[in-house]
Amino acid sequence: MTPLLEARALSRTFPLGFGAGRSFRALHDVSFTVARGESVALVGESGCGKSTLARLLVRLDAPSAGTLLLDGRDVRAGDGGFFAPGPSKAFRRRVQMVFQDPFGSLNPAHTIGHHLERPLRLHHPGVDTEARVRDLLDAVGLPGHLAGTRAANLSGGQRQRVAIARALAVEPDLLVADEPTSMLDVSLRAGVLELLARERAERGLALLFITHDLGAARAAADRLIVLYAGTVVESGPTEDVLARPLHPYTRLLVAAARPGDLRAPLPARSGTTSPVDAGCPFAPRCPLADDRCRASLPLLHAASGARAARCHLVEPM
Numbered sequence: 001m002t003p004l005l006e007a008r009a010l011s012r013t014f015p016l017g018f019g020a021g022r023s024f025r026a027l028h029d030v031s032f033t034v035a036r037g038e039s040v041a042l043v044g045e046s047g048c049g050k051s052t053l054a055r056l057l058v059r060l061d062a063p064s065a066g067t068l069l070l071d072g073r074d075v076r077a078g079d080g081g082f083f084a085p086g087p088s089k090a091f092r093r094r095v096q097m098v099f100q101d102p103f104g105s106l107n108p109a110h111t112i113g114h115h116l117e118r119p120l121r122l123h124h125p126g127v128d129t130e131a132r133v134r135d136l137l138d139a140v141g142l143p144g145h146l147a148g149t150r151a152a153n154l155s156g157g158q159r160q161r162v163a164i165a166r167a168l169a170v171e172p173d174l175l176v177a178d179e180p181t182s183m184l185d186v187s188l189r190a191g192v193l194e195l196l197a198r199e200r201a202e203r204g205l206a207l208l209f210i211t212h213d214l215g216a217a218r219a220a221a222d223r224l225i226v227l228y229a230g231t232v233v234e235s236g237p238t239e240d241v242l243a244r245p246l247h248p249y250t251r252l253l254v255a256a257a258r259p260g261d262l263r264a265p266l267p268a269r270s271g272t273t274s275p276v277d278a279g280c281p282f283a284p285r286c287p288l289a290d291d292r293c294r295a296s297l298p299l300l301h302a303a304s305g306a307r308a309a310r311c312h313l314v315e316p317m
């Protein structure tokens with residue numbers, strides 16, 4: 001069956017300073033799919049390219065190479081041509097994003113009602129916006145009277161809930177949520193995860209949930225994608241990957257994670273400049289690295305049980 005979203009060999013390169021033509025490959029050869037109604041967690045430590053990938057998926061940024069497909073069609077095909085650059089209105093209705101920082105994502109001078117009414121007017125003209133705003137606030141566990149309150153007067157937790165409500169307002173098919181709970185108190189995190197789970201159950205929302213928290217990934221996702229230095233190093237059903245990680249990096253993550261936190265001690269990353277100049281990007285930290293690892297980048301290959309791994313030592317299926 002055609003996946004809802006498919007990333008095919010996405011790469012993103014950023015120029016490094018002026019002159020010399022040097023560049024930094026933040027993402028390299030990233031391929032995966034998200035099915036309708038599926039929840040996929042993208043995990044990896046800080047700086048591995050999660051937010052860069054999120055921005056490509058919602059088309060706030062364009063890949064240096066590779067293709068993004070929605071319902072099997074190249075997303076660029078729906079754009080409005082040269083005079084209408086950027087994603088089409090139809091794409092924006094179907095794919096929405098929640099950013100990590102609830103303080104940066106809302107205009108503090110505008111009311112909550114304003115933030116929620118705008119997408120409704122744009123994508124669902126004719127809808128009773130006042131009633132829908134109340135419903136949306138209710139869905140994210142906020143009182144209706146907040147509609148008249150400026151974003152500046154809300155707490156971080158309340159703002160993140162409004163940001164989620166705004167993304168859900170247009171009834172998207174896919175929500176890309178970039179560490180939506182990382183800036184919230186522990187007490188509020190479970191509430192946000194429950195809210196997303198409810199949207200999935202009731203509306204068939206698909207979710208790409210970006211996190212460094214394995215506990216949250218386990219709670220929220222059917223499938224796990226592990227990103228390291230801009231490449232997918234492992235993917236598979238969440239419980240299988242966590243119970244039997246194949247890639248040495250995933251093994252380290254699972255072993256080293258304090259309850260729920262991937263920022264727990266890992267061997268220090270050395271040589272941070274480029275993820276994939278030559279060889280396996282994990283080789284400088286890998287206890288199993290040999291000459292072959294330092295010489296050639298392994299391909300992401302299928303392993304048993306709907307798993308995939310990018311490691312010379314993992315047996316291909």
Ligand SMILES: Nc1ncnc2c1ncn2[C@@H]1O[C@H](COP(=O)(O)OP(=O)(O)O)[C@@H](O)[C@H]1O
Binds near residue numbers: 014044047
């Ligand atoms: N606009 C940019 N210009 C140059 N480098 C960037 C840019 N955006 C991200 N990067 C680099 O790409 C890498 C991945 O960043 P990011 O996607 O934010 O990681 P994560 O979200 O996993 O913490 C980092 O090394 C970051 O410095």
Ligand code: SF4
Binds near residue numbers: 247286
């Ligand atoms: S390819 Fe080699 S260096 Fe890379 S993860 Fe596998 S064993 Fe380690």
Ligand SMILES: [Mg+2]
Binds near residue numbers: 050051052100178
């Ligand atoms: Mg990030």
